[in-house]
Amino acid sequence: MTGFNEFAIARAIHVLAVLIWIGGVAFVTMVMIPACRAMAEGQAQLELFERLEHRFAAIARWSVLLAGASGLWLTWRLDAWGRFADPAAWWWMHGMVAVWTIFAVMLFILEPFVLQKLFAKLARRDPVGTMARIQRVHVVLLTVSLVVVAGAVAGSHGGWRFG
Numbered sequence: 001m002t003g004f005n006e007f008a009i010a011r012a013i014h015v016l017a018v019l020i021w022i023g024g025v026a027f028v029t030m031v032m033i034p035a036c037r038a039m040a041e042g043q044a045q046l047e048l049f050e051r052l053e054h055r056f057a058a059i060a061r062w063s064v065l066l067a068g069a070s071g072l073w074l075t076w077r078l079d080a081w082g083r084f085a086d087p088a089a090w091w092w093m094h095g096m097v098a099v100w101t102i103f104a105v106m107l108f109i110l111e112p113f114v115l116q117k118l119f120a121k122l123a124r125r126d127p128v129g130t131m132a133r134i135q136r137v138h139v140v141l142l143t144v145s146l147v148v149v150a151g152a153v154a155g156s157h158g159g160w161r162f163g
């Protein structure tokens with residue numbers, strides 16, 4: 001078919017999914033959690049955080065699925081499997097799969113089956129400390145995600161060649 005570039009379209013879908021997902025993580029980390037923590041009462045902090053994060057988790061689930069499917073398709077279309085054998089040159093490919101896996105486990109397994117119960121318990125015992133821990137986890141996840149985004153954009157366009 002002429003005029004239909006499925007490779008460019010898959011790349012656009014991949015980047016859109018990543019934009020919604022990692023952009024959401026950035027907002028949660030840099031705006032929402034600090035705003036929750038500024039509330040006076042410890043339990044209310046955790047309650048508000050959970051209510052808001054719960055809404056974003058549904059959006060994040062769809063974006064993670066879309067990013068993973070389009071990413072796999074791109075790897076297949078580029079026949080780029082060999083990149084995984086050379087992590088020094090293609091670290092950002094490993095980075096994408098690693099970030100994807102961490103979030104998939106968080107959103108599809110830990111959040112619904114473990115964290116909801118755990119938070120309910122911790123909310124009674126140490127809500128302020130729990131909020132601090134939640135913030136630290138988000139800062140680490142966001143930092144790693146942003147490094148991988150920078151690596152993937154530069155890498156996809158010819159950068160990051162060592163030696």
Ligand code: HEM
Pocket residue numbers: 011014015018022067068070071072074075078080096097099100145146148149150152153154155156157
């Ligand atoms: C299973 C998970 C994933 C796979 C298999 C995958 C695969 C790919 C592939 C094959 C490309 C094209 C590389 C090239 O043109 O040389 C790509 C591009 C990209 N990916 Fe992923 N990806 C995945 C997840 C992610 C995640 C989690 C992120 C964000 C943290 C991400 C961010 C990007 C970005 C920003 C680009 C560059 C787009 C561009 O500038 O053209 N990907 N991905």
